[in-house]
Amino acid sequence: GESVGLHLPTLSVQEGDNSIINCAYSNSASDYFIWYKQESGKGPQFIIDIRSNMDKRQGQRVTVLLNKTVKHLSLQIAATQPGDSAVYFCAEMVGTALIFGKGTTLSVSS
Amino acid sequence: DAMVIQNPRYQVTQFGKPVTLSCSQTLNHNVMYWYQQKSSQAPKLLFHYYDKDFNNEADTPDNFQSRRPNTSFCFLDIRSPGLGDAAMYLCATSRDTGLEEKLFFGSGTQLSVL
Numbered sequence: 001g002e003s004v005g006l007h008l009p010t011l012s013v014q015e016g017d018n019s020i021i022n023c024a025y026s027n028s029a030s031d032y033f034i035w036y037k038q039e040s041g042k043g044p045q046f047i048i049d050i051r052s053n054m055d056k057r058q059g060q061r062v063t064v065l066l067n068k069t070v071k072h073l074s075l076q077i078a079a080t081q082p083g084d085s086a087v088y089f090c091a092e093m094v095g096t097a098l099i100f101g102k103g104t105t106l107s108v109s110s
Numbered sequence: 111d112a113m114v115i116q117n118p119r120y121q122v123t124q125f126g127k128p129v130t131l132s133c134s135q136t137l138n139h140n141v142m143y144w145y146q147q148k149s150s151q152a153p154k155l156l157f158h159y160y161d162k163d164f165n166n167e168a169d170t171p172d173n174f175q176s177r178r179p180n181t182s183f184c185f186l187d188i189r190s191p192g193l194g195d196a197a198m199y200l201c202a203t204s205r206d207t208g209l210e211e212k213l214f215f216g217s218g219t220q221l222s223v224l
Contacts, residue, residue: 043216089153099155100153
């Protein structure tokens with residue numbers, strides 16, 4: 001079936017570097033995407049979202065890029081900090097259901 | 111203050127012994143969701159309530175049931191837990207089910223099955 005997935009299961013960066021987490025989706029009808037951050041032992045936390053009529057959206061230190069041509073979504077984190085260490089999920093709204101991709105574990109070393 | 115509250119934080123049950131997980135919300139949201147998350151995997155939607163209307167995902171086992179007695183509370187009942195049901199169970203709420211309705215998650219209940 002159609003699903004949302006991530007390219008890499010893990011990403012390791014140095015503190016202060018920029019991080020890029022990628023996600024490929026296959027449901028071409030999806031028109032709303034969300035990035036969530038999940039720290040160990042906690043529920044997912046909303047980071048940023050984007051609609052399909054946009055190709056870029058910026059938040060505080062985070063930017064989401066959407067390329068509908070290749071069905072690719074990315075999350076950029078500027079000046080990555082140790083507190084950014086977590087699992088990051090992209091998710092898409094399919095009807096009334098929020099479907100998660102597989103997750104990328106971001107590790108930030110000082 | 112926590113807006114989506116799940117109790118207990120950790121739950122241990124025996125194989126085949128019914129167990130109930132609870133979720134409450136202070137947001138007065140119309141929609142409540144239950145997700146199952148196994149170790150190192152993405153959360154998987156089990157079902158959701160829009161007000162009193164129950165929406166079950168096609169691949170959710172019959173072993174899993176849910177109740178929503180009022181707006182604030184929603185329960186997940188596992189009738190006969192198996193070892194494969196050990197997981198984190200996440201409750202989430204949203205104001206509506208339309209586009210751009212953000213989900214707010216609780217901290218989850220970690221279920222162990224012995």
